Amino acid sequence: NAGVMQNPRHLVRRRGQEARLRCSPMKGHSHVYWYRQLPEEGLKFMVYLQKENIIDESGMPKERFSAEFPKEGPSILRIQQVVRGDSAAYFCASSPNEQTQETQYFGPGTRLLVL
Amino acid sequence: QKEVEQDPGPLSVPEGAIVSLNCTYSNSAFQYFMWYRQYSRKGPELLMYTYSSGNKEDGRFTAQVDKSSKYISLFIRDSQPSDSATYLCASRLYNNNDMRFGAGTRLTVKP
Secondary structure (H helix, E strand, O other), rough: OOOOOOEEEEEEEEEOOOEEEEEOOOOOOOOEEEEEOOOOOOEEEEEEEEEEEEEOOOOOOOOOOOEEOOOOOOEEEOOOOOOOOHOOEEEEEOOHHHHHHHOEOOOOOOOEOOO | OOOOOOEEOEEEEOOOOOEEEEEEEEEOOEEEEEEEEEOOOOEEEEEEEEEEOEEEOOOEEEEEEEEOOEEEEEEEEEOHHHHOOEEEEEEEOOOOOEEEEEEOOOEEEEO
């Protein structure tokens, strides 16, 4: 049973380009969470999605960031017009349902570097 | 002030030692408390979670929550070199998806 998968593992972008980060939850999981981790800082919640629905995006920056979890395929975190401050590790987590949010399983992360 | 404060360490102990990791939090409404372990270049792995105050034990790991002092602890008995990792505490409200993480404590267990 494969765990949470994220790709790419490393992504390099120049300022102004777009970054697309993908997350495939564990089999049977329909809830996806995105977090950002800056060096020497803890994880910061960004967004919580279920299939075809954004449930909570209170941690998402108001501009340039968007997320989706389509009926088919992985969840996508999209960052438009990246800036150097977007450089961070982005983690995706999944859980089977809302009642098991505590048991979120994390992926290996995507490390984004903006030049 | 961060909602969850955690000493980043680093913390270095000899193999077999008892390790105590601690966090404090400021929001008295937090109900769920979690500990995650994160190896270098990997995603966090849930170790334990507790609801409200009390203790919870799982093998060599014991989690404690004292809501009166807003203090969260993780104890590791008979520590092993394989326990070397960064340990993250996290808290959240009862009906809220926004988990607040501490910065993580880097632990090294020396053989």
